[in-house]
Amino acid sequence: MLSGRRVVLGVSGGVAAYKSAYLARRLLEAGAEVRVVMTPAAQRFIGAQTFASLTGSHPLTDLFEDPSVSPHTELARWAELVIVAPATAATIARLAHGIADNALAATLLATRAPVVLAPAMHTEMWEHPATRRNISLIEADGHRIIGPFSGELAGGDVGIGRVAEPEEIVEFAKTVLHRPLEGLTVLVTAGGTREALDPVRYLGNRSSGKMGHAIAAAAAQRGAHVELVTTSSLPAPPGANVHRVESAQEMLEAVEKIHPDIAVFAAAVADFRPAQAAQDKLSRSDGPPTLVLEPTPDILASVVARGDDIFVVGFAAETGGVERAIEKAKRKGVDLMVYNDVTAPGSGFGTDTNQVTLIEPDGTVDRWPQLSKAEVASRLMEIVANRLGR
Numbered sequence: 001m002l003s004g005r006r007v008v009l010g011v012s013g014g015v016a017a018y019k020s021a022y023l024a025r026r027l028l029e030a031g032a033e034v035r036v037v038m039t040p041a042a043q044r045f046i047g048a049q050t051f052a053s054l055t056g057s058h059p060l061t062d063l064f065e066d067p068s069v070s071p072h073t074e075l076a077r078w079a080e081l082v083i084v085a086p087a088t089a090a091t092i093a094r095l096a097h098g099i100a101d102n103a104l105a106a107t108l109l110a111t112r113a114p115v116v117l118a119p120a121m122h123t124e125m126w127e128h129p130a131t132r133r134n135i136s137l138i139e140a141d142g143h144r145i146i147g148p149f150s151g152e153l154a155g156g157d158v159g160i161g162r163v164a165e166p167e168e169i170v171e172f173a174k175t176v177l178h179r180p181l182e183g184l185t186v187l188v189t190a191g192g193t194r195e196a197l198d199p200v201r202y203l204g205n206r207s208s209g210k211m212g213h214a215i216a217a218a219a220a221q222r223g224a225h226v227e228l229v230t231t232s233s234l235p236a237p238p239g240a241n242v243h244r245v246e247s248a249q250e251m252l253e254a255v256e257k258i259h260p261d262i263a264v265f266a267a268a269v270a271d272f273r274p275a276q277a278a279q280d281k282l283s284r285s286d287g288p289p290t291l292v293l294e295p296t297p298d299i300l301a302s303v304v305a306r307g308d309d310i311f312v313v314g315f316a317a318e319t320g321g322v323e324r325a326i327e328k329a330k331r332k333g334v335d336l337m338v339y340n341d342v343t344a345p346g347s348g349f350g351t352d353t354n355q356v357t358l359i360e361p362d363g364t365v366d367r368w369p370q371l372s373k374a375e376v377a378s379r380l381m382e383i384v385a386n387r388l389g390r
C-alpha cells in the first residue's frame with residue numbers, strides 16, 4: 001500500500017520528535033519515498049541531519065533559506081500523503097486557523113494530499129478547550145487524527161497525550177491511502193425532512209443528519225465521488241457535493257438527478273405530510289386546525305425501481321425490536337439494511353455514537369457494539385466496498 005508512494009513527514013517541536021526518526025525508517029521499509037519538513041522548534045529536539053541520513057534528502061527547515069523558488073508548494077504538490085508526527089498543540093492550532101508561518105505550516109496549507117496528524121502533548125494541553133476546538137476544526141476539514149494515547153509522557157507524567165507508535169502510524173497511513181471507492185459515485189441522504197404546515201411551521205423529526213454526513217465523509221475518504229442530499233445544516237463533509245433540501249418531495253427531486261453506483265438512505269424521511277399546506281400562517285384565533293395527511297413519496301423505492309445496478313443501503317430507525325427492520329429489509333429490496341433503535345441510550349438521533357445492527361436481505365443480522373458515528377460510517381463503507389469486490 002505504501003510502496004512507491006510519496007510521503008511527506010512533518011515534524012514539530014515535542015520530545016516525541018525522536019520517534020519520528022523511527023517513523024521515517026518504518027515508512028522507508030514499507031517502500032515509501034519520504035521527504036521531511038521540520039519546524040524550528042522540532043530542530044531543538046532532533047537534528048535535520050538525522051533525517052537527511054535516513055531519507056537521503058535534506059529536510060525542508062526554512063521557507064526562505066531553501067534553494068528552490070517555492071519550497072512549501074513544491075513539497076505540498078509532491079506529496080501523496082502528509083504525516084505530522086509529533087503534532088504539537090501549536091502546529092495543530094496553526095493548521096486549524098490557516099496560519100502558514102513556518103515551512104511545515106505552509107506545506108500543510110498548500111497541500112491537497114490527505115493529512116494525518118499524530119498529536120503528542122501533556123494531558124492538560126490536550127484537554128484544553130482551545131485544543132479541543134482546534135481538533136474539531138481540523139477534523140471537520142477532513143484531516144485525520146491518530147491518538148494520542150494514554151501512557152508515560154515527558155517529565156515522568158502519566159496520562160493521555162502519548163504519541164502513536166511509528167508502527168501504528170504506518171498502519172493508519174495505509175488505510176488513508178486505501179481508496180477502494182475510487183471511480184464510483186455514492187449518493188447519501190441525510191437528516192430529517194420538514195413538511196410544511198404553513199409558511200412558518202412544519203412537521204419534522206429529531207434526525208440531526210450526523211450519521212448521513214459521517215457516511216458521506218467516509219465515502220469521500222475512500223475515493224468516491226459523493227453526492228449528499230441533506231436537510232441538515234451541518235457543514236459539508238470534505239469532498240462531498242452537497243444538495244440542501246427540506247421536504248421529502250425536494251429530496252426525491254434531488255435524488256432523481258443523481259445516478260449513483262451506491263446509494264445510502266440515511267435520511268429520516270417523513271411518511272406523511274400535510275395534504276395541503278396553508279397559504280398563510282395559521283392563527284390561534286382561528287382555533288385548532290384539522291390536519292389531513294397524505295403519504296410522501298418513497299425515495300428509496302424510487303431508486304430501487306430504476307432497475308439500475310445500484311448497491312442500495314437502507315436505514316431503519318425504529319423504536320421497537322429488530323423484527324420490523326428485518327421485514328423492511330426483505331420488503332424494500334435493499335442490499336443491506338442498517339437498523340438502530342433510536343430510543344436506546346447512545347444511539348440514534350442527535351448523538352455522536354450509534355449502536356446499529358446490519359441486516360442482510362435474507363434476514364441475517366450482525367449486531368455491532370456502540371461506536372462513534374464516524375466509526376460506524378467507516379465500517380459500513382468498507383463492507384460495501386468489499387461486497388463490490390473492491
Ligand SMILES: Cc1cc2nc3c(=O)[nH]c(=O)nc-3n(C[C@H](O)[C@H](O)[C@H](O)COP(=O)(O)O)c2cc1C
Nearest residue numbers: 012013014015039041042088089090091120121122
Ligand atoms: C522540553 C519540551 C517539551 C515539549 N513538548 C511538547 C509536546 O510534546 N507537545 C507540544 O504540543 N508542545 C511541546 N512543547 C512546547 C513546544 O515546543 C512549543 O509550543 C513550540 O512552540 C512548538 O512549536 P512547533 O509546533 O512550531 O514545533 C515542549 C517544549 C519543551 C521545552
